Amino acid sequence: xxxxxxxxxxxxxxxxxxxxxxxxxxxxxxxxxxxxxxxxxxxxxxxxxxxxxxxxxxxxxxxxxxxxxxxxxxxxxxxxxxxxxxxxxxxxxxxxxxxxxxxxxxxxxxxxxxxxxxxxxxxxxxxxxxxxxxxxxxxxxxxxxxxxxxxxxxxxxxxxxxxxxxxxxxxxxxxxxxxxxxxxxxxxxxxxxxxxxxxxxxxxxxxxxxxxxxxxxxxxxxxxxxxxxxxxxxxxxxxxxxxxxxxxxxxxxxxxxxxxxxxxxxxxxxxxxxxxxxxxxxxxxxxxxxxxx
Amino acid sequence: xxxxxxxxxxxxxxxxxxxxxxxxxxxxxxxxxxxxxxxxxxxxxxxxxxxxxxxxxxxxxxxxxxxxxxxxxxxxxxxxxxxxxxxxxxxxxxxxxxxxxxxxxxxxxxxxxxxxxxxxxxxxxxxxxxxxxxxxxxxxxxxxxxxxxxxxxxxxxxxxxxxxxxxxxxxxxxxxxxxxxxxxxxxxxxxxxxxxxxxxxxxxxxxxxxxxxxxxxxxxxxxxxxxxxxxxxxxxxxxxxxxxxxxxxxxxxxxxxxxxxxxxxxxxxxxxxxxxxxxxxxxxxxxxxxxxxxxxxxxxxxxxxxxx
Numbered sequence: 001x002x003x004x005x006x007x008x009x010x011x012x013x014x015x016x017x018x019x020x021x022x023x024x025x026x027x028x029x030x031x032x033x034x035x036x037x038x039x040x041x042x043x044x045x046x047x048x049x050x051x052x053x054x055x056x057x058x059x060x061x062x063x064x065x066x067x068x069x070x071x072x073x074x075x076x077x078x079x080x081x082x083x084x085x086x087x088x089x090x091x092x093x094x095x096x097x098x099x100x101x102x103x104x105x106x107x108x109x110x111x112x113x114x115x116x117x118x119x120x121x122x123x124x125x126x127x128x129x130x131x132x133x134x135x136x137x138x139x140x141x142x143x144x145x146x147x148x149x150x151x152x153x154x155x156x157x158x159x160x161x162x163x164x165x166x167x168x169x170x171x172x173x174x175x176x177x178x179x180x181x182x183x184x185x186x187x188x189x190x191x192x193x194x195x196x197x198x199x200x201x202x203x204x205x206x207x208x209x210x211x212x213x214x215x216x217x218x219x220x221x222x223x224x225x226x227x228x229x230x231x232x233x234x235x236x237x238x239x240x241x242x243x244x245x246x247x248x249x250x251x252x253x254x255x256x257x258x259x260x261x262x263x264x265x266x267x268x269x270x271x272x273x274x275x276x277x278x279x280x281x282x283x284x285x286x287x288x289x290x291x292x293x
Numbered sequence: 294x295x296x297x298x299x300x301x302x303x304x305x306x307x308x309x310x311x312x313x314x315x316x317x318x319x320x321x322x323x324x325x326x327x328x329x330x331x332x333x334x335x336x337x338x339x340x341x342x343x344x345x346x347x348x349x350x351x352x353x354x355x356x357x358x359x360x361x362x363x364x365x366x367x368x369x370x371x372x373x374x375x376x377x378x379x380x381x382x383x384x385x386x387x388x389x390x391x392x393x394x395x396x397x398x399x400x401x402x403x404x405x406x407x408x409x410x411x412x413x414x415x416x417x418x419x420x421x422x423x424x425x426x427x428x429x430x431x432x433x434x435x436x437x438x439x440x441x442x443x444x445x446x447x448x449x450x451x452x453x454x455x456x457x458x459x460x461x462x463x464x465x466x467x468x469x470x471x472x473x474x475x476x477x478x479x480x481x482x483x484x485x486x487x488x489x490x491x492x493x494x495x496x497x498x499x500x501x502x503x504x505x506x507x508x509x510x511x512x513x514x515x516x517x518x519x520x521x522x523x524x525x526x527x528x529x530x531x532x533x534x535x536x537x538x539x540x541x542x543x544x545x546x547x548x549x550x551x552x553x554x555x556x557x558x559x560x561x562x563x564x565x566x567x568x569x570x571x572x573x574x575x576x577x578x579x580x581x582x583x584x585x586x587x588x589x590x591x592x593x594x595x596x597x598x599x600x601x
Contacts, residue, residue: 038405038408038409040408040409040412086585086589089589090588090589093589093592095588095592097404097405098345098351098408099588099592101351101405101408102541102545102584102588103584103585103588103589105353105412105538106538106541106581106582106584106585106588107581107585109534109538109577109578109580109581110578110581110582110585113575113577113578113581114578117575117578224412224416224534225416228409228412228413228416231409232409232413235406239405266420266424269413269416269417269420270417273413273417276410276413277398277399280401280402280406280410
């Protein structure tokens with residue numbers, strides 16, 4: 001009996017981390033759908049979310065909510081700058097996919113190193129955003145922060161669903177994901193949508209980073225691991241499908257959590273990679289995806 | 294004799310570059326260490342060039358194979374007293390084996406998937422180096438690695454070390470050039486151009502990719518071994534994402550897909566730390582910015598400009 005409870009407990013914790021991976025994965029999809037680009041600097045948004053919030057809160061003594069808002073703004077600015085300064089010139093030159101990947105990876109490195117120079121390499125953490133004790137659901141203890149992660153993630157996913165189905169911009173972005181050239185012919189401003197995609201994706205990434213920081217810690221070099229987990233989640237869900245991506249994130253978080261219980265924390269990433277390879281070999285279109293090249 | 298201005302410019306640049314290297318080597322300047330370091334990177338970048346420039350594939354995880362070489366050499370020589378050349382050979386074999394297994398799985402992937410898969414490979418090798426403390430020494434790394442030696446001859450002074458490393462660099466460039474011009478090299482070029490067309494011409498695409506991946510892994514492993522012996526100390530940081538960024542910057546500055554690109558890029562970028570003289574954090578920042586600028590402004594690199 002205690003073992004079953006423990007297992008359930010790990011499932012809940014895993015799902016909490018999974019929500020964060022899911023948000024990172026959605027960030028990948030939003031840019032990919034608008035532009036066909038996989039942004040390898042996605043992790044820098046997640047890292048900045050946590051690090052900037054911490055810095056504003058700790059050094060400038062701003063209230064946590066204001067600091068978080070500041071972090072989101074910084075991330076969005078970075079997203080838009082990445083699009084304007086790096087992606088757009090390469091896009092106009094019709095650079096190969098590989099060059100685009102390398103350039104965005106270089107952006108990741110530049111942001112990471114700048115962060116290291118400005119705030120140093122000490123790990124930093126945030127207090128839980130809601131300050132009350134854990135919630136007891138029968139035998140399971142739900143950490144308030146994990147509950148908060150669930151709530152915010154679900155709200156965001158619902159909000160994005162509305163955005164993609166009800167607003168003109170969201171619909172135009174979906175049109176782009178189906179056929180960019182046809183969308184352009186119909187008068188949809190594709191390059192402006194790519195900028196919107198980068199801004200939106202950066203905001204989602206930053207929120208993911210802010211949410212996850214109180215449950216673990218963050219540091220300048222945590223962007224790439226989060227990006228890889230998010231990318232794996234996006235593939236599990238069927239690349240380009242934001243809601244599939246969120247499911248993929250949940251699945252990955254739970255897998256990692258179970259691997260930690262069974263084989264120790266060091267094996268988490270080995271298991272993520274194993275899940276990725278199994279999916280790529282057996283079901284490359286992912287959970288909810290349709291085969292698309 | 295060159296027939297036009299560009300030809301003369303090439304000749305002069307080449308002569309100036311070579312004489313600078315020769316001058317530093319003969320006078321035993323403090324820059325010799327930096328030059329040796331650049332020579333090691335020539336081997337690493339030549340392999341990147343083989344896999345990406347010539348075969349048209351993508352790998353962000355070549356540092357994993359350098360780590361196998363570096364740790365293999367360090368553990369076998371420093372802890373078990375193996376002769377350096379034998380340790381280097383054994384490590385390269387292990388790297389080839391790992392590349393064969395990993396390559397079978399990952400090279401089925403294309404595009405973004407392959408890029409992210411190989412990036413994850415590099416990250417995992419870094420984590421293993423940090424976590425597997427009883428073998429790798431964790432963050433502390435491994436020190437007391439002996440210098441390179443064959444039989445009774447050991448490369449001990451800076452000048453001897455540099456000569457060995459320079460020889461390795463030249464061998465690497467030459468062998469990649471030979472490989473590119475062989476029958477297998479033409480198959481590689483066909484795969485880079487169009488996999489469908491190559492298959493139609495009778496090239497075994499999957500096999501060509503895996504063999505190229507294994508070959509690139511062996512070069513990377515040798516570069517890792519050379520690094521271990523030249524510095525005498527290794528840690529996970531040596532083979533981290535830093536190595537990938539430096540490698541790509543060198544490849545693009547030199548010119549991807551060219552024969553001399555790795556040589557030019559590694560020496561130009563390898564001397565950069567001596568110019569900026571900052572900490573590693575600043576260096577990576579500079580590398581990243583240079584890489585972005587090159588990709589946007591001059592995708593052909595220096596060798597690309599050279600050819601024009």
